[in-house]
Amino acid sequence: MKTFNELNIEANVLDALAKMGFETTTPIQAQAIPTALEGKDLIGQAQTGTGKTTAFGVPMIQKIDPENKDVQGIVIAPTRELAIQVGEELNRIGHNKGVKTVPIYGGQDITRQIKALKRRPQLITATPGRLLDHIRRRTIKLQNIETVVLDEADEMLNMGFIEDIEAILAEMPQKHQTLLFSATMPKRIQLLAEKFMNQPEIVRVKSKQLTVDHIDQYYYDVKENQKFDVLCRSLDIESPDLAIIFGRTKKRVDEVVEGLLKRGYSAEGIHGDIPQVKREKVIKRFKDQATDILVATDVAARGLDISGVTHVYNFDLPQDPESYVHRIGRTGRAGKKGSAYTFVTPREMDHLKTIEKLTKRQIEKQSFPTYKDVMEGLQEGAIEELKQTVWAHEGDNYREAAKRLLSEEDAVDVVASAIKLLAKEPSQTPVNLTSVEPLRVKRVKGGGQQNNRGGRGGNQNRRGGGGGGRRRRNNQKQDGGNRRNNRNKNQ
Numbered sequence: 001m002k003t004f005n006e007l008n009i010e011a012n013v014l015d016a017l018a019k020m021g022f023e024t025t026t027p028i029q030a031q032a033i034p035t036a037l038e039g040k041d042l043i044g045q046a047q048t049g050t051g052k053t054t055a056f057g058v059p060m061i062q063k064i065d066p067e068n069k070d071v072q073g074i075v076i077a078p079t080r081e082l083a084i085q086v087g088e089e090l091n092r093i094g095h096n097k098g099v100k101t102v103p104i105y106g107g108q109d110i111t112r113q114i115k116a117l118k119r120r121p122q123l124i125t126a127t128p129g130r131l132l133d134h135i136r137r138r139t140i141k142l143q144n145i146e147t148v149v150l151d152e153a154d155e156m157l158n159m160g161f162i163e164d165i166e167a168i169l170a171e172m173p174q175k176h177q178t179l180l181f182s183a184t185m186p187k188r189i190q191l192l193a194e195k196f197m198n199q200p201e202i203v204r205v206k207s208k209q210l211t212v213d214h215i216d217q218y219y220y221d222v223k224e225n226q227k228f229d230v231l232c233r234s235l236d237i238e239s240p241d242l243a244i245i246f247g248r249t250k251k252r253v254d255e256v257v258e259g260l261l262k263r264g265y266s267a268e269g270i271h272g273d274i275p276q277v278k279r280e281k282v283i284k285r286f287k288d289q290a291t292d293i294l295v296a297t298d299v300a301a302r303g304l305d306i307s308g309v310t311h312v313y314n315f316d317l318p319q320d321p322e323s324y325v326h327r328i329g330r331t332g333r334a335g336k337k338g339s340a341y342t343f344v345t346p347r348e349m350d351h352l353k354t355i356e357k358l359t360k361r362q363i364e365k366q367s368f369p370t371y372k373d374v375m376e377g378l379q380e381g382a383i384e385e386l387k388q389t390v391w392a393h394e395g396d397n398y399r400e401a402a403k404r405l406l407s408e409e410d411a412v413d414v415v416a417s418a419i420k421l422l423a424k425e426p427s428q429t430p431v432n433l434t435s436v437e438p439l440r441v442k443r444v445k446g447g448g449q450q451n452n453r454g455g456r457g458g459n460q461n462r463r464g465g466g467g468g469g470r471r472r473r474n475n476q477k478q479d480g481g482n483r484r485n486n487r488n489k490n491q
């Protein structure tokens with residue numbers, strides 16, 4: 001394994017990396033940093049949670065002249081939360097060098113952003129829609145841009161964003177370096193990307209599988225109306241530190257949150273209809289572990305790095321197999337272990353196969369836990385807790401009270417009641433979700449599959465800054481167009 005010292009990185013950046021606790025490089029960092037430092041255009045692909053942010057952040061910051069107060073680099077990301085997170089990481093890497101980064105994203109007061117821009121950051125992390133707004137208002141000037149990064153590049157070059165990205169790139173100065181990063185890079189998107197890059201070097205970390213191997217992957221074969229109970233039972237048995245649950249639509253997310261709260265879990269939701277200030281609060285509370293469960297649309301599928309996420313649930317299958325890779329990649333980051341559970345209804349089995357084909361990995365079927373399994377598990381846990389307390393003599397001060405109780409009640413009844421109290425029986429409050437249709441894939445000519453993905457307009461509407469949902473191309477057949485429309489509205 002290489003250290004950062006071997007990569008010709010300047011001292012103050014090395015210092016910052018050491019302060020961040022990074023000792024050795026990850027493979028994508030070892031491979032991409034030297035190539036990017038040579039000034040070459042680059043497409044970097046490596047698994048989720050393997051340090052791609054630093055892989056583009058270091059060369060980008062190294063190129064900056066801290067005396068020059070113009071914007072010299074821009075990272076474009078598909079969601080507001082990701083723009084914020086990448087901005088924070090760049091601020092850490094650039095701290096010692098005096099390089100400032102400002103995040104610019106939809107849903108935040110534009111005058112506040114203009115004020116932040118007046119403090120002359122050299123780097124900007126942005127969602128596309130809001131970035132375009134600033135470019136047009138001339139509050140962001142691009143003439144001194146040296147580096148453009150598309151984080152989650154395949155997503156940025158997909159239908160929902162491509163027109164915004166093209167518009168932004170058209171404004172860039174002739175000579176600039178372009179870096180593209182993602183954990184997934186479908187061939188057609190790579191070919192598209194190469195058109196606006198200058199002989200890009202492809203840096204791909206070799207791995208047998210597309211997903212990280214320390215994420216255990218399972219699926220539950222469930223009927224639509226069983227999903228919620230299976231979810232609760234699984235949460236009870238697994239007791240995740242933090243879990244992210246992905247639902248297909250905003251309504252779905254709201255309903256799952258409501259159901260979880262009814263049953264006493266600590267859960268909050270995030271999707272495109274939630275006001276930005278609230279979105280940021282929800283993420284913060286989840287990061288601080290004040291909320292245990294985040295229920296989300298695909299707005300949280302890409303890039304988010306939240307430590308402590310031990311479990312990801314695909315309550316509904318994702319629209320496309322790439323999204324599966326990103327969603328489950330919210331756990332198992334930086335070498336940690338994680339578990340991913342995917343709910344598959346009988347008519348969706350084909351989708352599971354498509355996912356397995358893409359990831360080159362089998363997803364193991366898991367029989368789902370019943371209420372009885374959960375109760376047994378909880379009772380075992382309670383008994384274990386009692387035994388530990390006995391062995392540690394922690395009950396010594398309560399012996400008199402115990403004797404008095406036993407003189408009045410049957411001993412077995414007393415212990416049984418203690419176990420019941422400790423086991424905290426899970427709530428069985430009935431919860432009925434509006435059922436969703438099984439995922440369908442439209443077959444298109446040529447035998448390929450066309451999934452009904454569309455813009456991410458719902459995540460961040462145009463005014464709100466971000467997805468180019470409303471500019472979606474409308475040359476599809478009625479059916480496809482409508483479905484994409486629905487997706488935009490639903491996320």
Ligand SMILES: Nc1ncnc2c1ncn2[C@@H]1O[C@H](COP(=O)(O)OP(=O)(O)OP(=O)(O)O)[C@@H](O)[C@H]1O
Pocket residue numbers: 021022023024025026029046047048049050051052053054182183302303304305329330333334
């Ligand atoms: N060299 C390193 N040593 C230790 N930890 C690192 C190193 N580089 C990055 N990390 C940590 O690994 C985690 C994942 O990094 P990052 O978010 O950049 O992953 P990614 O490859 O961009 O993932 P995704 O595809 O999901 O966006 C972060 O918490 C980051 O701080």
Ligand SMILES: [Mg+2]
Pocket residue numbers: 052053151303
């Ligand atoms: Mg990333």
